[in-house]
Amino acid sequence: MNALGLVSMRLCAGLMGRRSAVNLPFLRFSSGMTLSQIDDEVAKLLQLKAQLGGDEGKHVFVLKTAKGTRDYNPKQMAIREKVFNIIVSCFKRHGAETIDTPVFELKETLTGKYGEDSKLIYDLKDQGGELLSLRYDLTVPFARYLALNKITNIKRYHIAKVYRRDNPAMTRGRYREFYQCDFDIAGQYDAMIPDAECLKIVYEILNELDLGDFRIKVNDRRILDGMFAVCGVPDEKFRTICSTVDKLDKTAWEDVRKEMVNEKGLSEDVADRIGAYVSMQGGQDLAERLLQDPKLSQNKQACAGLTDMKLLFSYLELFQVTDKVVFDLSLARGLDYYTGVIYEAVLSQTIPAPVCTPTEQNGADEAGVSVGSVAGGGRYDGLVGMFDPKGRKVPCVGVSIGIERIFSIMEQKAEASSVKVRTTETQVLVASAQKNLLEERLKLTSELWNAGIKAEVLYKKNPKLLSQLQHCEETGIPLVAILGEQELKDGVVKLRNVASREEVDVPRADLVDEIKTRTL
Amino acid sequence: MNALGLVSMRLCAGLMGRRSAVNLPFLRFSSGMTLSQIDDEVAKLLQLKAQLGGDEGKHVFVLKTAKGTRDYNPKQMAIREKVFNIIVSCFKRHGAETIDTPVFELKETLTGKYGEDSKLIYDLKDQGGELLSLRYDLTVPFARYLALNKITNIKRYHIAKVYRRDNPAMTRGRYREFYQCDFDIAGQYDAMIPDAECLKIVYEILNELDLGDFRIKVNDRRILDGMFAVCGVPDEKFRTICSTVDKLDKTAWEDVRKEMVNEKGLSEDVADRIGAYVSMQGGQDLAERLLQDPKLSQNKQACAGLTDMKLLFSYLELFQVTDKVVFDLSLARGLDYYTGVIYEAVLSQTIPAPVCTPTEQNGADEAGVSVGSVAGGGRYDGLVGMFDPKGRKVPCVGVSIGIERIFSIMEQKAEASSVKVRTTETQVLVASAQKNLLEERLKLTSELWNAGIKAEVLYKKNPKLLSQLQHCEETGIPLVAILGEQELKDGVVKLRNVASREEVDVPRADLVDEIKTRTL
Numbered sequence A, B: 001m002n003a004l005g006l007v008s009m010r011l012c013a014g015l016m017g018r019r020s021a022v023n024l025p026f027l028r029f030s031s032g033m034t035l036s037q038i039d040d041e042v043a044k045l046l047q048l049k050a051q052l053g054g055d056e057g058k059h060v061f062v063l064k065t066a067k068g069t070r071d072y073n074p075k076q077m078a079i080r081e082k083v084f085n086i087i088v089s090c091f092k093r094h095g096a097e098t099i100d101t102p103v104f105e106l107k108e109t110l111t112g113k114y115g116e117d118s119k120l121i122y123d124l125k126d127q128g129g130e131l132l133s134l135r136y137d138l139t140v141p142f143a144r145y146l147a148l149n150k151i152t153n154i155k156r157y158h159i160a161k162v163y164r165r166d167n168p169a170m171t172r173g174r175y176r177e178f179y180q181c182d183f184d185i186a187g188q189y190d191a192m193i194p195d196a197e198c199l200k201i202v203y204e205i206l207n208e209l210d211l212g213d214f215r216i217k218v219n220d221r222r223i224l225d226g227m228f229a230v231c232g233v234p235d236e237k238f239r240t241i242c243s244t245v246d247k248l249d250k251t252a253w254e255d256v257r258k259e260m261v262n263e264k265g266l267s268e269d270v271a272d273r274i275g276a277y278v279s280m281q282g283g284q285d286l287a288e289r290l291l292q293d294p295k296l297s298q299n300k301q302a303c304a305g306l307t308d309m310k311l312l313f314s315y316l317e318l319f320q321v322t323d324k325v326v327f328d329l330s331l332a333r334g335l336d337y338y339t340g341v342i343y344e345a346v347l348s349q350t351i352p353a354p355v356c357t358p359t360e361q362n363g364a365d366e367a368g369v370s371v372g373s374v375a376g377g378g379r380y381d382g383l384v385g386m387f388d389p390k391g392r393k394v395p396c397v398g399v400s401i402g403i404e405r406i407f408s409i410m411e412q413k414a415e416a417s418s419v420k421v422r423t424t425e426t427q428v429l430v431a432s433a434q435k436n437l438l439e440e441r442l443k444l445t446s447e448l449w450n451a452g453i454k455a456e457v458l459y460k461k462n463p464k465l466l467s468q469l470q471h472c473e474e475t476g477i478p479l480v481a482i483l484g485e486q487e488l489k490d491g492v493v494k495l496r497n498v499a500s501r502e503e504v505d506v507p508r509a510d511l512v513d514e515i516k517t518r519t520l
Helices: A003-030 A035-051 A074-093 A115-120 A139-148 A193-209 A221-231 A235-249 A253-263 A268-278 A284-291 A300-318 A383-387 A403-416 A438-450 A465-475 A485-490 A508-518 B003-014 B016-030 B035-051 B074-093 B115-120 B139-148 B193-209 B221-231 B235-249 B253-263 B268-278 B284-291 B300-318 B383-387 B403-416 B438-450 B465-475 B485-490 B508-518
Strands: A104-106 A132-134 A154-163 A177-186 A214-220 A325-328 A341-347 A373-379 A396-402 A428-432 A455-457 A479-483 A492-497 A503-507 B104-106 B132-134 B154-163 B177-186 B214-220 B325-328 B341-347 B373-379 B396-402 B428-432 B455-457 B479-483 B492-497 B503-507
Touching: A074 A154, A074 A177, A074 A193, A074 A403, A104 A139, A115 A235, A139 A154, A139 A177, A139 A383, A139 A396, A177 A193, A177 A403, A193 A214, A193 A300, A193 A341, A193 A373, A193 A396, A193 B438, A214 A221, A214 A300, A221 A235, A221 A268, A221 A300, A235 A253, A235 A268, A253 A268, A284 A300, A284 A325, A300 A325, A300 A341, A300 B438, A373 A403, A396 A403, A428 A438, A428 A465, A438 A455, A438 A479, A438 A508, A438 B193, A438 B300, A465 A479, A479 A485, A479 A508, A485 A492, A492 A508, A503 A508, B074 B154, B074 B177, B074 B193, B074 B403, B104 B139, B115 B235, B139 B154, B139 B177, B139 B383, B139 B396, B177 B193, B177 B403, B193 B214, B193 B300, B193 B341, B193 B373, B193 B396, B214 B221, B214 B300, B221 B235, B221 B268, B221 B300, B235 B253, B235 B268, B253 B268, B284 B300, B284 B325, B300 B325, B300 B341, B373 B403, B396 B403, B428 B438, B428 B465, B438 B455, B438 B479, B438 B508, B465 B479, B479 B485, B479 B508, B485 B492, B492 B508, B503 B508
Parallel strands: A214 A325, A428 A455, A428 A479, B214 B325, B428 B455, B428 B479
Antiparallel strands: A104 A132, A154 A177, A177 A396, A214 A341, A341 A373, A373 A396, A479 A492, A492 A503, B104 B132, B154 B177, B177 B396, B214 B341, B341 B373, B373 B396, B479 B492, B492 B503
């Protein structure tokens, strides 16, 4: 607080009685105010706050990134590029196009899509004009894109950052700004074919990333809803019980049961009936068995879901991915918009207990445990219709790869490995062994650039040869093109292999080809 | 406005007199309020606004992207990918690493860096915790990154979106969310060598993008300041006169002169002296001539700038780029942080007069004119020091490619051209000529995916052969692998060239190689 602020505080202390006296009638009156009058009052107050100088006076600038976010340094970017290449190659192999949408949407575009998670949405300040929010995922912007452009058929991927005001746990790869890699298929197609392709894609990507063993859990919202119905959960509690079931991946059944009974008001009988179902895991056989279940088989929703689950597994068989896919009745997923199949991939590998900073400590799930879900998705046949003025539906199914946790693992692998990660692709450094050759170095470098060679030159008039060679060793540049008086006279360049220290004179006219051959 | 809102408006109309009576003492009192008391009042008012129901009642959901932003469809993405590839290849050819920073920074990180443009910064809503703003460019986050990580030497590129609450002119490629492609060299080096490389990079990129003729204007903040000093501009007016000079690319000298005299309070003599200088353009010769100028040569700043300009041109000569580079004394650039060389690239090409929507009409600069600056940058030796707790300086020079205007031109080119832009890379569609072969199609497709072939299959149980072939024609898939009862019996696949309609039976074991060979 600055000097003015202190003065006004003292002033205020003496006026306290009067203040409440003035304040009360104001607030009593205010229930009759219009919205624009309120806006005016707010504006006046904020202006006053600005005049008082904010709290700049006592404030010390803190040099950091925003909470829950991080920079990527060149090494991390090299790893990121590798991961993205694997993912994009897979998406392209499956014939996907790509789109991009703005980082913010109209606030109301996001309203009513995320259930209890809506509180995690970042809003932009009202600076006049539209009310905006940062995107929370790529699925809702995709649905908005389809409705806006009246697209009824598309297979697209979208790799971009999304934003959640969640409790960050950065050592486990949980950030407030993070990448999602989404692949979705929109269109009216025959049952379970696109759904099976999404699972095939998750399988391929996790295999290629080489992150160790993994499992893909599959379930269906219709099976969950049918199960809740036959267990005796009242209709209006389906979504909230669904959220409770969703905690089973991190919480023991006893605690989930307690929440159902004590907080959500289910009877113990109902909870136990749910408990019997959600402990079931299997494959096509489980779907068949449940289709014979005396209660479930009477529920239309459950039957539709189970029949599709059987079909899905028959396609997964053809795609040869059933070794990793489990039909798991405890999988629920939090988001409101799913209408059919849902899935989630988890790595079996655990990551070492991280060194927690105080702000990152977050209970038991923080230490030496599974990195949790690295991919998830499902079918959302109703979402596009929520945006279409006439409610026209476009069935969609998709998957989102949660890349940050994968980065965390890859980074730790890179740290542990002795192989040095290169952060540039430079093929050759143009160097000189003598003084006063800056102009010749620049000229040769320019020639190489013009020929498409990745070349560097030190920005010094007279660098020592040793420091030029050191730069190569540090950054992994494999070749040095050395110029000297003699070489210039002879029309050659001394080409040195940094690793072997072997040197050979190359005629200047052949240099480009020689470098290309050596750095294929 | 909902029913409650209407009631409160009627209530209000009757209470108007009383309202002002209450309001006045409140505001009189408020000058003695503390900041937290103001916050409380604001919170109460906003709560009241929420209770009144906002304006949801009368509100109709509008399906659109936020003002000044756009989606990229698959065709635009294909063009974007091409442009990015050219730019990234150039940055890598020059030995750059890459980094990434969060889309938002602490608000105070951006404070005091952008002069008059600060009003265009997007702030995030105060939802508790830190005050954040969307990044306005990539330069300030880069400087913050260097200071935070105590980096004194780096050559990096960064391609990412930045945000400006500017008046959008989307047909001209001016958006509120747009990409910047930045290349910067940080470190204490010998004069003008990195600066020359930045200009070489702009030259290479604009050449390769094939956007027609262009010019790169160069000047130096020290020359500008020296010029202002010898013309008689008072020190404290340097920056504001600089902003006025910056308008010379769009505004005639007469109008710029008027602003200097009428708005900025310069005498007519001083303005005319500036006018004489800012009309000068040239190359190394101009720098030499001005070093002899009786007034400028007496100014230390100007001399340092002109000496460096001479040196810069000697390096540009070695890089063979002087045919496009002009030393232009009218180039000023708006941003506060530049300390030395500044530059800006403009295309000679004009783009056709766009069809303006009413919200986009923006005066004369909107129609059939130059697309303006497509790249700009300069030296900013003081910016990193603003973030360092001990004020340690890291000299930097960089360039930013303004990609949106380039996209606009490339898109218009693509529209005008008859060549169809492919949005997928699919090599083969797996099809069938008969019914009941879905499983066989899925199996073959999976085999191809596993072998790294980019393959698609229609998500229909029994698609017609015609619709399968049409899909190929529409999306540019060059090959079709057709399965039928006979082919399955014979262990072959009928491989069809979509363009030539030629078909040949390929043994199933040879299919992958055959597809690879045909789609090299």
